[in-house]
Amino acid sequence: MTNERKKLILALAVIFAVNIFIIALAQSAWADLYKKGSSGPAVTEIQTRLKNWGYYTGEVDGVYGSATEAAVKYFQRQNGLSVDGQVGDETLAALGITPGSFDSSGSSSGYGDQSGDLNLLARLISAEARGEPYEGQVAVGAVVLNRVEHASFPNSIAEVIYQPWAFTCINDGQFDQPVAESAYRAAQDALNGWDPSYGAIYYFNPDTATSAWIWSRPTIVEIGKHRFCA
Numbered sequence: 200m201t202n203e204r205k206k207l208i209l210a211l212a213v214i215f216a217v218n219i220f221i222i223a224l225a226q227s228a229w230a231d232l233y234k235k236g237s238s239g240p241a242v243t244e245i246q247t248r249l250k251n252w253g254y255y256t257g258e259v260d261g262v263y264g265s266a267t268e269a270a271v272k273y274f275q276r277q278n279g280l281s282v283d284g285q286v287g288d289e290t291l292a293a294l295g296i297t298p299g300s301f302d303s304s305g306s307s308s309g310y311g312d313q314s315g316d317l318n319l320l321a322r323l324i325s326a327e328a329r330g331e332p333y334e335g336q337v338a339v340g341a342v343v344l345n346r347v348e349h350a351s352f353p354n355s356i357a358e359v360i361y362q363p364w365a366f367t368c369i370n371d372g373q374f375d376q377p378v379a380e381s382a383y384r385a386a387q388d389a390l391n392g393w394d395p396s397y398g399a400i401y402y403f404n405p406d407t408a409t410s411a412w413i414w415s416r417p418t419i420v421e422i423g424k425h426r427f428c429a
Contacts, residue, residue: 245286
């Protein structure tokens with residue numbers, strides 16, 4: 200075999216390998232994956248099917264929270280799937296949902312998915328500020344949005360809310376409780392740009408807070424039982 204022929208075969212082998220690698224990357228990028236923190240129409244469809252089949256007893260709100268994750272794990276165990284609480288292409292197929300039917304991420308980015316963001320933000324407001332003055336509820340929602348825009352925090356509503364230890368309601372079960380009607384209105388007002396917190400990125404209850412760090416934050420305004428800080 201001549202050197203030229205060897206070089207040609209080697210070049211073709213390299214091109215083939217590169218093409219396989221590109222295809223694998225593309226397939227990975229296109230794969231659907233819905234998990235805790237996702238929101239939107241795909242999550243609504245997942246919740247609906249799980250509820251219809253008796254795996255899910257929570258509210259169909261398009262927000263992939265702890266209750267949805269638990270229902271997915273239950274479904275996966277009962278159907279011989281890998282139990283990870285996440286809905287990838289295999290679990291989607293088992294649910295009868297065609298992969299690729301929805302946006303591949305299923306999660307909100309910034310304020311892109313208004314319905315998903317609204318539900319997720321309303322759930323957070325209800326859990327964190329139930330019983331607070333309406334202005335205080337809007338202010339809690341505004342803090343989430345201010346964090347989305349702040350360089351020190353994640354850049355989507357879902358990621359801000361589910362950031363570890365960012366909000367106590369995620370860990371104490373309050374986040375999965377029924378959502379107050381006023382919280383939906385407060386979430387919409389916050390998404391529309393009302394910010395009674397005047398740019399705050401933190402808030403706390405002075406009657407219960409024990410962290411010296413949070414007490415050190417500069418106060419911007421106090422609304423109800425919450426102090427909003429920079």
